[in-house]
Amino acid sequence: MTDETNGTDAPRPARADSPADDCGHSLEELGEYLETGSSPYAAHFGQCPQCQAGLASLRVLGDLTRRLAEEDTQAAAASDGWLQDILSNLRLETRAGRSIPVASENPDDGLSETEGAVVALIRSAGDAIDGVTIGKCRLHGDITRPGAPTRVELSVTALHGYRLPALVDALRTSVGEVFGLHTELHLDGVDITVADIVQDGQGTAPGPGLEEHP
């Protein structure tokens, strides 16, 4: 094993001329062996005391580096004032998306709602139903035209123990009401995918990938 403290950015010279008391393998070679689990010199590493010691030290250094990263993360999580500051700027952000026309009494008016406002509203209406948490929520159709036929696409995470058909019905009804009340688009249908079923609001169970269409 050789020390590379004096190395430069230039490619290092071949190691054929390593001193006799040195087995000629670099920390870099050992490091790559540790990382990939394979090396043309694997057999040598297995029986060279110098390389064994080098590997052991590299492992300790790797472990320490990982633990340092974990400590850094924990320290940052323990005092999250810094994150609060950052998030307070983002919290009330909205996405506009497309512009949904609203009919007007005056021909000189240009009245509209943002797609983002309608999507957020549908999402919170869905979330309000017991056992359902909305994932994706998209509007399909040329919603920038008055009264455009529109489909709502939803993917949902359901809580285990709820009857899926009842959930889907309740969701479709609620979305239909909100959509009818707050837009002047024509609702063609609500396409609901139950993407996942979760136990107790904690960990994730394998999703059944059920597709439900009206």
Place this chain on the structure above:
Amino acid sequence: MTPPPRDVGLDALPDVVLCERATDGDTAAFEVLARRYGPMMRGYAMRLTGSTADADDAVQETLIHAWDHLADLRDGSVVKSWLMRICGRRSIDIVRRRREHADADTLAGVPDHRPTPESATIAGSGLDSLARSLEALPAEQRQCWVLKEMGGLSYEEIAEQLRISSESVRGRLARARATLMKDMEGWR
């Protein structure tokens, strides 16, 4: 007050669902993601920049960029590595900007000795010594080491982020490794 509905809480949702909601404009879902990975990003950025103020800037820039570009992320399950990658890039950019403003004489190869505040709290078991050794490394070597060992980037990815050749990355990593190994013998 009605009792809270029995639902899957946002905190329990997997990254994929949080990404979908955040892409649709749900700031609460984005906030859960930010809390989930913000501390990891901040630690990473702190090691890369050597300063908490720069680290906070890097994380803030990362989150704003992420919010604006979430729709480009096709697979929400890789959001963690996506965020770490953006954060690494932003951290390097911040260091570069700072250096471009600094006197040309104080450039490459000079270790910046400003310790990160958190390092004082990482007591015992070699961690504090490693933290000190890392901070004493020339910034160019430390960045390579942190990008590789904490960020999990390949030589090619590091080369691209630092705008240097893969061979230079190899050389800097070798020197960082050798120094850290030598230091480690002292404190073990």
Place this chain on the structure above:
Amino acid sequence: MSPDTVGLAREIEAAVAAVEGVVGLYPPHSALRSVLSAGRSRILATDGEGLAGLREEAGVLVVHVRFAGTSDHPGPSLVRRVAHTVRTTLGERAAGAEVRVQLCAIVAPADLPRVMDAADQD
């Protein structure tokens, strides 16, 4: 904007903010970023520049208003009421004016205190 127009813009802001179901105004031209604040006055955004955009284009007065409303008021009729309020406030200048009104967020009344609290922290 002339002092005259600034005064008119302030009047429109106040009138729109007083419409039942309106909970906030957004700056008319900037991106929708970091704009909600100051909950007490029911005008959520006060970012220096006015919240109602007024400008003249080839002799035509154009008014821009972007706002947040509560979900207990149907969105489209709320938008129309805001447009009507703008026209009323414009008075004789309403003739030939273009009024652009956009509903940018629909907030459940129950969520309002949370929004206000978050805004108050700034």
